[in-house]
Amino acid sequence: MSARTSLILALGFALVHLVLALVYANITPYRQAGILLGQRDPATGQPAQAQDIGAPDERQHANYVQRLLDGKGFPVLGDPNEVPYENYQAHQPPLFYVLGAGWSRLTGAMPTDPDSGKRLRWLNSLVGAGTVIGTYFLALWGLRRADVGVIAAAFVALLPMNCALSGAISNDPLLFTLCTWTLALAALAIRDGWTWKYSVAVAVLTGAALLTKTTAVALLPALLVAALVPQAKKPSLAIAGAVALIAMAIASPWWIRNQKLYGDPLAMSAFQKAFTGSPTPEIFTSALEQAGESPTQAKWTYWSEGVGWWTARSFIGVFGYMDIWLSENGRADNFPAAFSTKPSQPNALYRISLAVLLILILGWLVATFKIESKDGRTVQIVNLVFFATVLILFIRFNMQYFQGQARYLFPALGPIGVGVGLGAVQLSRGKWILALTVITLLLGGINVYALSKLPAAFQERTIGT
Numbered sequence: 001m002s003a004r005t006s007l008i009l010a011l012g013f014a015l016v017h018l019v020l021a022l023v024y025a026n027i028t029p030y031r032q033a034g035i036l037l038g039q040r041d042p043a044t045g046q047p048a049q050a051q052d053i054g055a056p057d058e059r060q061h062a063n064y065v066q067r068l069l070d071g072k073g074f075p076v077l078g079d080p081n082e083v084p085y086e087n088y089q090a091h092q093p094p095l096f097y098v099l100g101a102g103w104s105r106l107t108g109a110m111p112t113d114p115d116s117g118k119r120l121r122w123l124n125s126l127v128g129a130g131t132v133i134g135t136y137f138l139a140l141w142g143l144r145r146a147d148v149g150v151i152a153a154a155f156v157a158l159l160p161m162n163c164a165l166s167g168a169i170s171n172d173p174l175l176f177t178l179c180t181w182t183l184a185l186a187a188l189a190i191r192d193g194w195t196w197k198y199s200v201a202v203a204v205l206t207g208a209a210l211l212t213k214t215t216a217v218a219l220l221p222a223l224l225v226a227a228l229v230p231q232a233k234k235p236s237l238a239i240a241g242a243v244a245l246i247a248m249a250i251a252s253p254w255w256i257r258n259q260k261l262y263g264d265p266l267a268m269s270a271f272q273k274a275f276t277g278s279p280t281p282e283i284f285t286s287a288l289e290q291a292g293e294s295p296t297q298a299k300w301t302y303w304s305e306g307v308g309w310w311t312a313r314s315f316i317g318v319f320g321y322m323d324i325w326l327s328e329n330g331r332a333d334n335f336p337a338a339f340s341t342k343p344s345q346p347n348a349l350y351r352i353s354l355a356v357l358l359i360l361i362l363g364w365l366v367a368t369f370k371i372e373s374k375d376g377r378t379v380q381i382v383n384l385v386f387f388a389t390v391l392i393l394f395i396r397f398n399m400q401y402f403q404g405q406a407r408y409l410f411p412a413l414g415p416i417g418v419g420v421g422l423g424a425v426q427l428s429r430g431k432w433i434l435a436l437t438v439i440t441l442l443l444g445g446i447n448v449y450a451l452s453k454l455p456a457a458f459q460e461r462t463i464g465t
Contacts, residue, residue, distance in 0.1 A: 024167030055168030128166025142187030142379035152421035160317035180414030193233030207250025310404030363423030
């Protein structure tokens with residue numbers, strides 16, 4: 001496959017992702033109150049009332065942008081003058097919200113308006129397309145494999161959960177694309193040498209990622225490994241120092257502000273305080289123990305059938321506030337059945353999709369050991385370190401609060417896509433067109449199914465409000 005052909009295909013998948021994200025954005029309710037069928041009101045036993053049934057946390061992200069548009073400056077988490085429910089994303093770094101304010105002025109969007117506010121979603125549709133292209137270049141520059149790059153781009157472009165996230169207002173898609181492009185440029189530097197041009201670009205992207213969401217700290221160990229592992233031309237001490245200084249110079253003003261406000265540069269203490277009241281592991285393990293499981297069994301159930309099974313399914317796609325599932329009945333069963341992985345539970349589409357993904361991961365493992373170029377192996381090590389760091393942060397989060405959502409792993413979507421691409425080419429014995437066709441049909445079919453179900457599912461959740 002020529003470089004021109006592969007780039008055209010990758011751009012084509014980026015365009016498809018843009019269109020799908022816009023479709024999800026149009027279907028998903030905006031600032032719509034309703035009910036959550038997967039949650040129960042403890043007082044009545046009926047489905048829980050919710051002020052928003054659309055995209056998770058979108059209302060609060062939009063409020064942040066609206067505040068900037070109103071000239072009120074950056075919000076403060078725990079501000080007694082603000083309603084806690086409306087303000088709980090106030091600790092987030094500012095880059096996405098500044099961009100969102102500019103986009104709103106350009107498009108005439110009013111983030112708190114149920115009609116025009118939807119236009120703010122369009123920004124992330126474009127940003128998500130950038131992640132698709134970044135994934136392509138991560139494979140092309142890191143592995144010198146255009147075929148892997150196209151398949152990786154297709155996977156990221158068509159993954160239903162990623163499409164839905166790109167059709168919502170949050171700082172997640174910007175984080176995904178900045179992390180992906182940082183790794184892609186680091187791969188190019190590993191291959192060609194750490195010139196000042198590449199190094200400054202990596203530093204700026206890293207700083208921008210840190211100014212987008214705290215999870216971007218996962219880039220730091222990956223970049224440290226990228227500088228230290230064997231390669232043709234390691235960065236000089238001057239270049240390495242410059243990268244660190246530029247990245248810190250971009251992020252440090254926000255960290256200094258957080259230190260003054262919260263006594264914590266990353267505002268983690270303020271975030272944990274605001275998150276109080278969210279479901280904890282102890283809530284679930286206690287309920288499981290009351291149902292007859294031993295403490296050890298309850299912990300295992302929490303991690304395997306709770307965090308693991310929920311996260312695995314949401315990797316493919318779970319919509320609304322983790323309330324609309326691609327299962328036969330369109331919802332999760334009540335706890336503790338919702339944690340069950342037994343065949344009796346209606347999750348055929350998830351099981352098939354995850355089985356295919358597992359096979360692709362096995363193919364990726366085989367293909368990784370067959371990589372001949374030294375810089376290709378180095379890039380894979382860097383990708384793996386980044387993914388492992390993101391995974392550790394996710395596990396740490398779930399040790400405090402139950403958050404079995406794959407979107408917390410999506411900062412590593414680029415490396416995941418490259419792994420899927422490698423596995424697909426390996427399993428198809430180099431027949432990349434066949435591999436690309438299978439992945440496109442599978443994920444495309446899931447998107448068609450999801451988009452056919454979502455309007456009625458959201459409508460059902462507006463009944464009685």
